[in-house]
Amino acid sequence: MAKILIIEDDKNIASLEKDYLEMNGYETKIIADGLEGVKEARTKIYDLIIIDVMLPTINGFDICAMIRDELSIPMIIVSARNDDIDKIKGLGLGADDYITKPFSPSELIARVKNQLARYERFLKTNEDGVxxxxxxxxxxxxxxxxxxxxxxxxxxxxxxxxxxxxxxxxxxxxxxxxxxxxxxxxxxxxxxxxxxxxxxxxxxxxxxxxxxxxxxxxxxxxxxxxxxx
Known part of the structure; x- marks a missing residue:
């Protein structure tokens, strides 16, 4: 069972993400504070992290910058802002995907599955060894x-x-x-x-x-x- 860390301070959105992820067989944990989220990501083992941009203490972009060099797991940024500059900034800092609010639960699940599958391929060795x-x-x-x-x-x-x-x-x-x-x-x-x-x-x-x-x-x-x- 894949473990997913949700760093989100909006209780309604966090609960929605948690419910749908768990309905699809994932184990989740919610952290509502940016710095606490960084600490959690660094000290516990997760398979994927979902990060809101606007958070208390530090924002989602800063979280990506702080932990990308330490962790290779997929990170998905969630934001209410649809500006291309924000997408480019998030991906440039190490996020693997960027979802704009509001999003459908099915889109979230599809993106999570895709990122986890890609990361599994990343870890899996190829048979030919070329x-x-x-x-x-x-x-x-x-x-x-x-x-x-x-x-x-x-x-x-x-x-x-x-x-x-x-x-x-x-x-x-x-x-x-x-x-x-x-x-x-x-x-x-x-x-x-x-x-x-x-x-x-x-x-x-x-x-x-x-x-x-x-x-x-x-x-x-x-x-x-x-x-x-």
Missing amino acids: TLEYHNIVLNKEARKVIIGGKEVAFTATEFDMLQFFMKNPDIVHSKTILFDRIWGEDEYGDIATVAVYIQKIRKKIEKNPSTPKIIETVWGAGYRFNKF
């Missing part, structure tokens, strides 16, 4: 590790899946739609703009100068290409 290598990047599919310049660099599940897709399909231009479908799935709820956010996150880890990328190149009007050389 290692991909370009430039100074070594991607080990079996160990789910990325070595850059001889040093292991932490990648989230989504970042790893996207980099692996690029390295398995180099020198081909992939549109945002193709990337979204291949990484998140055709039936996934979400915004195609998420692709650009993850491209930027990966570039910061693999490019010498992310502002003028040479490895993952933008092909204007078409998409992105991973250059082998």
Whole structure:
């Protein structure tokens, strides 16, 4: 049974999330304070965290920034704000998904299931154990590790899946739609703009100068290409 931490100070919303998650077989705990939520996430074992943006003591964005380097589990931000800048900020700080209030219980459950399935794939080793290598990047599919310049660099599940897709399909231009479908799935709820956010996150880890990328190149009007050389 997956354990889910809900960091939400609105009692009605927290109760709604708790009820529907537990109806679908998940174990939940509610924390109504930002700092207390960080403490809970750091000291207890959870499989996924749902984080409201507006919280007492610290906001949801700060929570993502504080715990992402320590935890690789999926984090879903919930917010009443539908601005693209907030979505980009949340995803840039390490959230795996962003849900706008009001949302339907079925949408919440679908997103939770999707993130847990992706994280399970992240932890599961691949049978073929193929290692991909370009430039100074070594991607080990079996160990789910990325070595850059001889040093292991932490990648989230989504970042790893996207980099692996690029390295398995180099020198081909992939549109945002193709990337979204291949990484998140055709039936996934979400915004195609998420692709650009993850491209930027990966570039910061693999490019010498992310502002003028040479490895993952933008092909204007078409998409992105991973250059082998």
